[in-house]
């Protein structure tokens with residue numbers, strides 16, 4: 001029996017995780033569930049999964065949750081705030097942590113889980129993008145097991161040798177082929193992109209996801225963050241990570257070997273597959289996802305990304321090459337820009353302009369402690385805010 005903490009239980013990844021866990025009550029129980037707001041939803045999850053602890057964002061939410069739990073006769077302990085998130089991510093009672101908070105807010109608890117040597121199921125790519133070296137060092141030093149949930153990275157992980165040691169050349173790996181759907185605006189006339197609404201941007205053609213990652217998919221910043229994520233997870237240089245647009249989202253990514261072999265992982269676009277893979281690794285369990293019906297899909301297409309249409313992808317490659325705190329600055333500026341777009345304060349094309357503006361003003365520095373990194377994150381957010389008209 002494995003005991004799991006789910007950081008971000010009320011989100012899209014949280015729901016898919018609980019769906020898989022709910023299919024295997026003999027294998028998994030829930031140590032803790034966390035959510036920023038959405039108190040009634042979290043209360044219902046506590047009634048169903050009976051965690052030992054539930055964590056919310058504020059004392060007000062904690063009080064409201066306590067009332068609901070008492071009414072329902074659920075004996076889950078209630079806590080709030082970042083320290084409590086770190087506590088449930090590193091608690092002795094917990095074996096594995098699903099890191100599914102969105103954005104930089106997930107960094108502290110995800111890092112706490114890594115430092116505590118947990119099995120870390122990483123969905124929160126922003127945490128790794130921000131803190132790459134520090135995070136990977138923590139995993140190595142504590143002996144934590146890091147398993148990628150992002151569908152592309154999970155596919156790459158599945159296509160690499162079991163003994164893979166983060167040195168591509170040692171295993172005959174030539175390139176990582178990171179597939180991208182291209183999002184909702186792959187074929188929309190570029191001149192019309194500024195008129196895009198938040199509703200259009202979050203309507204992803206293949207995946208149902210949270211709003212932030214959906215906008216990231218529309219700008220392809222999501223793929224840019226995933227290039228940086230792949231760099232840290234698999235030890236590959238920027239030049240070894242190639243983005244390939246594959247609009248059907250059936251192949252979730254590929255590994256190209258020196259001998260000409262290309263290995264891929266295929267499946268329906270449903271996050272329960274990578275979640276089940278990582279939860280049970282190295283075993284395989286039922287995820288509730290049907291195997292992909294290739295004859296019904298009929299055709300798989302591939303094309304090169306257009307960096308003029310998707311400047312965010314170029315910005316991410318540049319931040320990876322710049323190194324140091326540049327990826328953290330990119331991530332912070334992107335979080336501010338996406339929120340401003342969702343709040344209708346800036347147009348869609350302003351997202352990449354804002355991030356480029358912040359990176360021009362803050363080129364990034366070599367930093368090796370989390371405190372200085374969080375300072376850079378805060379300064380990048382202030383700079384981004386100051387550039388919003």
Ligand code: NAD
Nearest residue numbers: 008009010011012013035036101102105123124125209210
């Ligand atoms: P979501 O918006 O649906 O859910 C986010 C969760 O984080 C919620 O439970 C919310 O309560 C919590 N949260 C938000 N702000 C918080 C804060 N400040 N402090 C603490 N908790 C907070 O997001 P999602 O789509 O589930 O994505 C979660 C993460 O997984 C993101 O990093 C995303 O990039 C990654 N991811 C998601 C998918 C997907 O299919 N949804 C795929 C790959 C990777």
Ligand code: MG
Nearest residue numbers: 150151152226
């Ligand atoms: Mg992905």
